[in-house]
Amino acid sequence: MGMIGETVDSIKSLQIRQVLTQAVSLGMIVTSALIIWKALMCITGSESPVVVVLSGSMEPGFKRGDILFLHMSKEPIRAGEIVVFNVDGREIPIVHRVIKVHERGDNGEVDVLTKGDNNYGDDRLLYAHGQLWLQRHHIMGRAVGFLPYVGWVTIIMTEKPIIKYILIGALGLLVITSKE
Amino acid sequence: MHSFGYRANALFTFAVTILAFICAIASFTDTLNSPSPTVEVKVLNINWFQKQPNGNDEVSLTLNISTDLQTLFTWNTKQVFVFLTAEYVTPKHALNQISLWDGIIQSKEHSKFTITTSNKYRFIDQGSNLRGREFNFTLHWHVMPKTGKMFANKIVLPGYRLPEEYR
Numbered sequence: 366m367g368m369i370g371e372t373v374d375s376i377k378s379l380q381i382r383q384v385l386t387q388a389v390s391l392g393m394i395v396t397s398a399l400i401i402w403k404a405l406m407c408i409t410g411s412e413s414p415v416v417v418v419l420s421g422s423m424e425p426g427f428k429r430g431d432i433l434f435l436h437m438s439k440e441p442i443r444a445g446e447i448v449v450f451n452v453d454g455r456e457i458p459i460v461h462r463v464i465k466v467h468e469r470g471d472n473g474e475v476d477v478l479t480k481g482d483n484n485y486g487d488d489r490l491l492y493a494h495g496q497l498w499l500q501r502h503h504i505m506g507r508a509v510g511f512l513p514y515v516g517w518v519t520i521i522m523t524e525k526p527i528i529k530y531i532l533i534g535a536l537g538l539l540v541i542t543s544k545e
Numbered sequence: 546m547h548s549f550g551y552r553a554n555a556l557f558t559f560a561v562t563i564l565a566f567i568c569a570i571a572s573f574t575d576t577l578n579s580p581s582p583t584v585e586v587k588v589l590n591i592n593w594f595q596k597q598p599n600g601n602d603e604v605s606l607t608l609n610i611s612t613d614l615q616t617l618f619t620w621n622t623k624q625v626f627v628f629l630t631a632e633y634v635t636p637k638h639a640l641n642q643i644s645l646w647d648g649i650i651q652s653k654e655h656s657k658f659t660i661t662t663s664n665k666y667r668f669i670d671q672g673s674n675l676r677g678r679e680f681n682f683t684l685h686w687h688v689m690p691k692t693g694k695m696f697a698n699k700i701v702l703p704g705y706r707l708p709e710e711y712r
Contacts, residue, residue, distance in 0.1 A: 382556070414706055425623070425624055425649065426623070426626065445628060445685045445697060447640075461560070462626070462664060463645060464644040464647075465642060465666070466640065466641065467641050467671045468638055468641075470634075470637060470638055470639035473639075508695070509695060510694045535643065539550060
């Protein structure tokens with residue numbers, strides 16, 4: 366009871382100046398998060414520098430909920446690398462390993478074939494209808510490092526949106542009621 | 546000032562910082578390991594070698610692979626993904642890499658072995674360039690750590706050649 370009472374009191378005792386200060390500091394937090402994300406995009410050269418593994422197709426290497434750090438360099442794509450690619454007509458990118466590479470001699474264009482370590486066959490069934498190979502423009506980046514479990518936060522929040530709203534609400538309340 | 550929320554927040558932040566720090570150190574210790582794996586590949590038989598109706602050459606091989614990857618394992622190693630490719634150059638393509646076999650090794654005890662297998666993935670060229678083609682076998686390994694940076698390297702075994710005629 367005490368905590369709720371205090372919270373209500375602190376909301377009542379708010380003054381304009383204080384509200385403004387808090388709004389500004391909240392804005393600072395949001396913008397600095399955005400700046401960090403965009404800076405990571407510039408450094409890694411990938412449009413999404415961090416991805417969460419959603420399926421078990423790369424087990425036991427990557428499990429559902431692991432976080433992968435991506436890097437997109439000019440270096441050519443080689444067999445064995447784990448790449449994140451987009452297929453036309455599919456919204457969610459896929460993280461799989463390259464098993465075949467054919468690189469043209471004249472213009473350096475590549476045809477690659479991928480496969481999930483835990484899948485029985487290659488990925489031709491996942492590609493767009495009639496597509497046999499992935500080209501450079503399908504590939505968003507290659508995985509360079511990973512952090513286990515952390516991605517569960519995002520998975521839970523996307524699958525159970527109610528938790529997301531509770532969390533945002535609680536954080537918002539904390540920001541409003543905190544006095545510095 | 547010293548409310549429950551603040552204390553919980555401080556404790557959580559501290560715990561996450563320490564965890565991130567330990568992960569970084571664990572990943573760093575991997576760089577101190579200098580592995581020296583060995584591999585030997587023999588082509589036991591060419592099962593068949595033909596041109597597909599669409600004009601691409603395809604060959605089927607029986608391979609004997611013996612390898613020792615024990616030095617790749619450290620305390621931060623979750624698994625080693627090892628695979629054998631055939632790599633060759635054709636007039637049109639500066640590089641062709643075809644995976645023929647792969648395996649996931651999760652412990653040091655299983656990292657020294659010899660197997661005889663036919664190629665797990667189809668050995669198909671983009672075109673009809675395989676007759677008499679010189680190629681090399683390359684054993685690649687990708688080390689997946691429990692946390693942190695992934696490592697990869699390879700051994701190239703040059704000097705193999707496919708037959709001049711289909712069979």
